[in-house]
Amino acid sequence: MSTDYSRSVLLGGRAAGVTNGALLARLRNSRVHLSAEAHLPGSVETLRVLVCNLRRWPIQLSVDPGSRTQQLDQDLLEELTAAAAGIDPDRPLRIGPVHGEALHLHVGTRPPADASVAGVPDGHGVRLRHRGHRFPRLNAAGTGLGAVLAAATLTGEAFKTVAGLPAGTFVRRPVLDFCPVLPGEQPGLATASLPRLDRVLLGGCGAIGTGIASILGLLRATGELAVVDKEVFEDPNVTSYSIGTRADAAARAPKVDLIATHLTQIDVIPVQGTIQDYIERVDAGAVPWPRLVLGGLDSVEARHDLQRLHADLTLDGSTGGPAGTTLALHEALPTGPCLRCYFTADHTAPSAEQRLHQATGLPLQRIARGEQPLTEADLEGLTDEQRQTVAPLVGKPVCGLINLIGLTGEPGDTYRPSAAFVAQQAACLVTGAWIARSSGLVTGPMRRIEYDVRFGPRPDQMTDERLPSPGCGCQTDTRLISRIRATRGAVRQARGL
Template sequence: MSTDYSRGLRLAAAAVGADAVTLRETLSATNVHLTADPDIPGVLAALSVMVADLRRLPYQLTLDPTGGTAPIPDTVLTDLQTLVSGIDPDRPLRITAAPALCLHVHLGVQPPSGAAFSGAPDGHGVRLRHRGHAFPSLNAPGSGLGTVLTAATVTAEVFKRTTGLRPGTYGTAPTLDFCPVTLATEPGMMTDTLSEIRSTALVGAGAIGTGITLILGLMGTTGELTVVEPESFEPPNVTTYSIGTRHDADERVHKTQLVRRYLPRMDVTPIPHSAQDFIDAVDNGTAPWPRTVLGAVHSVEARHEIQRIHADLTLDGSTGGSAGTTLALHEAVPQGPCIRCYYPQPTVPVGPSAEQLLHEATGLPLQRIARGDELITDADLDGLSARHRAALLPHVGKPVCGVSNLMGLTTTDADDFQPSASFVAQQAACLVVGAMIARRTGHAAGPMRHVEYDARVGPWYDMTTPRRPRPTCTCQTDADLIARVRAHRRREPESPPSTPHGQVPAA
C-alpha cells in the first residue's frame, strides 16, 4: 500500500486554490535539495525534523552531506534514510550533489551560494535568511524547541516556494527572527528550559499533540506526563503527525503508546479514553488531577471538555482558518478567561452532525466514518441492511469524507475536519511549549494571551492579544462552583481564595 498523502495535499490545495491531483503532480516533480552546517548546535536535530516534514509531502528529496561547513556523519545519514523510509519507502532520500533543477535549502548560518534561503536555531527560536541576507551572531545553542521551530519554519518557506500560492496570500519578508517564549524578534535571549515537568496532562495526541511530544523529546524533558487520547494511529496520520511510521499505522498502535514510546525519559501515564472519561477518573480518585493542561484537540466540544478539568493553567493549541494554515495559542485560567471564553457555546440549535447523518443514511459505523480519508470498499457493505447497501453501493471507491456531500446530507464540504500539515501543527506546538516555559519561569506574568498567525506569512508584530473573561461565561457565573470542584480535585477541605485575572496559581 502506498503512503497516503491525501490530508497534506488537501490542506495544500485549499491554501493554493487548486485541485489536489494537479498539486500532487507539481510537488512530485519538484526536487528539494538540502545542505547543513552540522557543527552548529541544534542543526542536525533540525535537519532530521525538516527531512521528515518534507517527506510528508510528495517531493523528491536530495541531500549533499558535504555542502556545509563540515561533513554530515555517516551515522546521521543512515538515520535520516531510515526516518524517510518509515514514512514512504518508495520515495527515498538520495545522497547526491545538487541536481540541475532544484530548490536548494540550507540549515546553518553559512549557506552555499546556490541556497535560496537558510534557517538556524537560536536558543528556543529561529532565524531565517533569504539569499543575500547575512545572519547575525547567534545568542545561544539551539534547544529542542528551537530546532523544531526552525524545521517547521524552513519547511513553510519550501511550501510557499513550490505550491504556487497566489500573490498576497503569503509572506515575502527576506528575514525572520522569532522566539516562541518571548514572542519577540530576538531569539536566544531566553534560555530557561523545561528540564522537568510534573502534574501536567497532554489532551490530544494528534497533529499538535505529537508536535508537543516531539519538542519535549528533543528537549530531554523528564518528569511526569498524563496523555489523554481515545484513538489509534492510522495510515492518514503518517503524513500529518510529527511522530509515527507506516508500520505503526499498520499495527494500529494506540496514540498514547506512541507518545509513551517517544518519551522514554518521562513517566508517561496513558489514558486511552476521552477527556470526559479522564475527568470522571480524576473525580473518582483513579487518575491524577493536572495543574497544567496542554490542549491539542480539534473541536469546540473537545475544548469545552478540557476546560471542565479546571486546571490552574490551560494552554490550547489550534490550527485552522480558511486554508488550514492558521495556527493559534489560547492561554486560559479557571478564573477567566477560560477556554469557553475563546470558544463560546453556539447560540443557535445545532442539528445532527454530518457523521451522524451519514451513519443513519448508510448504516456505516461511526468508528468507520471517523476514518474519513479511507476509500469505501466492498467490505464496508458487509452486514448492512438491503436499504443501506443500496444507498452506499454507488459510492464504493470514494473517500468516506465526501459521501455526505454527494448524498445531499450536508451543505458544507463533507465534514468539519480540517487536516493540518505537520509543519503547521509543529508551529502551534511551539507556541504551546513556549508559553509553558514563559509562564513557569515568570517571563509572562501579565494577562492571558491569544496568539495567532498564518504559517504562509509567519509571526508578525500584531499577532498577540491580551484576553479578559467574558462576563456571561460560566467561569464568571459559576465561579463558586468551579472553586469547589477545584478544591475537591486538590483534595482540600475548603476553596482557596480567588486569583486575580492574569495570574497563574503556583504549581
C-alpha cells in the same frame, strides 16, 4: 499499500486554489535539496525534523552529504534515510548532490551560493534568511524547541514554492527572527532552565499533540506526563503528525502508546479514552489532577471538556482557517478567560454524526457503532452518489469517517486538515508559553496569539490580551468551580498523586 498523502494534498490544494489532482502532479515533479552545518548546536535536530516534514509530501527529496569539514556523519545519513523510509518507502531519500533544478534549503548560517533559504535555531527561537541576507551572531545554542521551530519554518518556506501559492496569498519574508517564548524579543534571549514536568496533562495526541511530544523529546524534558486520547494511529496520520510511521499505522497503535514510546526519558501515564474518561479517573483518584494542561484537541466540545478539569493553567494550541494554515495559542484559567470564553458552543450546528449521515446516507444507528469497520453490506440502500463517496472507505472504522469525508472536497465541507509543519508551529507556541509562564518570563493577562504560516509571525500584530466573557460559566459558577478544585486537591493529597 502506498503512503496516504490525501491530507497534505488537500491542505496544499486549498491554499493554492487548485484541484487536488493538479497539486499532486505538481508535488511529484518538485525537487527539494537540503544541506546543513552539523557543528552548529541544534542543526542536526533541525535537519532530522526537516527531512521528515518534507518526506510527508510526495516530492523528490535529497540531502547533500557535505565535504571536508562540513561532511555529515554517515550514521546520521543512515538515520535520515531510515526515517524517511518509515514515512514513505516508495520515495527514498537520496543522498548526494542535486541533479537538475531544485529548491535548496540550508540549515546553518553560511549557506551555499545556490541555497534559496537558510534557517537555524537560536536558543528557543529561529532565525531565517533568504538569499542575499546575512545572519547576525547567534545569541545562544539552539535548543530542541528552536530546532522544531526552525524546521517547521523552513518547511513553510518550501510549501510556498512547491505548492505554487498564487501571488497575494502569501508573503516571502527575507528576514525572520522569532522566539515563541518571548514573541516580542530577539531569539536566544530567553534562557530560563526547562521546568520539570509535574502534574502535566497532554490532552490530545493528534497533529499538535505529537508536535508537543516531539519538542519535549528534543528538549530532553523529564518528570511525569499524563496523555489522553481515545483514537488509534492510522494511515492518514503518517503524513500529518510529527511522530509515527507506516508500521505504526499498520499496527493501529493507540496514539497514547505512540507518545509513551517516543518519550523514553519521561514517566508517561497513557490513558486511552476521552477527556470525560480522564475527568472521571481524576475524581476517582486513579490519575493525577493536572496543574497544567497542554491542549491539542480539534473540536469545541473537547475543549470545553478539557476546561472542566479546572487546571491552574491551560495552554491550548489550534490550527485552522480557510486553508488550514492558521495556528493559534489560547491561554486559559479556571477563573477566566477559560476555553469556553475563547470557543463558544454553536448549538444550532449539526453534530459530526449528523453531518456524516447527511454526507453518506449511512443510518445514524450504524454511525453510532463507530469502532466497527465499514463493510460492503453497509453500502446497501445508498444512492449511486453516496456509494461513490463511501465505497473507498470500506474497512475503515466509522468513527474516523467524518474526517475522511472532508478529504473528498464536498461543497460546504468545513473540515480543515493540518500539515505537520503548521501543527509544529502551534506546538512551539504552546511549549514556549509553558516555559514563559512557569519561569515568570511572562506574567499578567492571558493571551491569544495567532498567525498564518503563509505570512509568518508578526509579533506587533498577532497577540491579544484576553479578559473573561461576562456571561461565561467561569464567571457565573465561580463558587462551584472553587469547590470542585478544592475537592480534587483533597483527593490528590489523600492519594498522594
